Amino acid sequence: MAGRELTSIRSPRVKSARRLAKRTFRHRERRFLAEGPQAVREALGLPGVLTELFTTAEAESRHADLVTAAERAGVPVLRVSGEVMAELAQTVTPQGLLGVCTFVDVSLADALSPPPTLVTVLAHVRDPGNAGTVLRTADAAGCDAVVFTDASVDPYNGKCVRASAGSLFHVPVVAGTRFETLIGALRECGLTVLAADGAGEHTLDAALDGGLLDRPTAWVFGNEAWGLPEEILRAVDHVVRVPIYGRAESLNLATAAAVCLYASARAQRAGRVVPGAAPADGVSSARPS
Numbered sequence: 001m002a003g004r005e006l007t008s009i010r011s012p013r014v015k016s017a018r019r020l021a022k023r024t025f026r027h028r029e030r031r032f033l034a035e036g037p038q039a040v041r042e043a044l045g046l047p048g049v050l051t052e053l054f055t056t057a058e059a060e061s062r063h064a065d066l067v068t069a070a071e072r073a074g075v076p077v078l079r080v081s082g083e084v085m086a087e088l089a090q091t092v093t094p095q096g097l098l099g100v101c102t103f104v105d106v107s108l109a110d111a112l113s114p115p116p117t118l119v120t121v122l123a124h125v126r127d128p129g130n131a132g133t134v135l136r137t138a139d140a141a142g143c144d145a146v147v148f149t150d151a152s153v154d155p156y157n158g159k160c161v162r163a164s165a166g167s168l169f170h171v172p173v174v175a176g177t178r179f180e181t182l183i184g185a186l187r188e189c190g191l192t193v194l195a196a197d198g199a200g201e202h203t204l205d206a207a208l209d210g211g212l213l214d215r216p217t218a219w220v221f222g223n224e225a226w227g228l229p230e231e232i233l234r235a236v237d238h239v240v241r242v243p244i245y246g247r248a249e250s251l252n253l254a255t256a257a258a259v260c261l262y263a264s265a266r267a268q269r270a271g272r273v274v275p276g277a278a279p280a281d282g283v284s285s286a287r288p289s
Contacts, residue, residue, distance in 0.1 A: 192212070
């Protein structure tokens with residue numbers, strides 16, 4: 001088990017971990033913080049990703065299985081006081097376990113090989129909690145990859161990592177890709193690129209009934225407040241809106257993403273999806289000019 005307890009935030013190892021709360025240091029060192037037992041457990045599932053584990057005495061006792069698994073994997077385990085953990089953690093009530101992890105993102109080429117059938121794209125998504133929740137939803141819906149464009153939040157932001165509930169370690173994640181580069185690569189893989197937007201020319205119901213969701217698909221989701229920029233809406237194959245049957249003004253980003261991704265997953269799991277398939281008869285292959 002962990003040795004002598006670190007009680008000072010001036011400890012070099014504590015200081016080194018604390019600075020990973022800032023994006024500049026995360027990207028310079030290609031390391032990030034994963035807080036809580038769920039994140040630590042999922043990080044341990046990827047050999048070599050968890051490089052250091054901070055734990056309080058209480059958490060060490062409560063999560064002895066995780067601490068033991070980390071030690072068996074050769075991960076240094078450092079016991080810290082509650083005060084130090086409060087400085088390291090980014091939550092109001094820390095759970096007492098915090099891991100230092102190496103970046104897990106992959107290149108766009110690797111994420112698209114072999115050709116995927118369902119991809120989530122976050123374009124201009126700025127809220128880390130929303131981004132992490134969409135990542136978690138994409139994982140649950142069986143997406144093959146999640147792409148964060150260069151205009152979106154850092155996937156290693158602490159709030160994003162926590163909101164993903166471990167899914168950051170499950171799904172291939174691409175970070176910092178320009179949309180102009182991305183859309184060409186998606187089409188080369190035979191993916192139909194759909195944007196979710198309240199002003200879409202197709203409803204999700206029509207897209208599902210017309211066979212638009214039967215084929216390999218990339219869904220593009222935009223900013224929480226103002227949606228997707230016009231240049232992206234013009235570039236995609238179709239813009240689809242989730243129908244509102246009641247009096248709500250709109251759906252929030254994470255909810256809309258869940259509805260769209262599960263609609264695609266349902267259509268594809270019905271056995272109709274064919275990689276590189278031609279457009280269905282009921283829906284045109286290109287947006288009207």
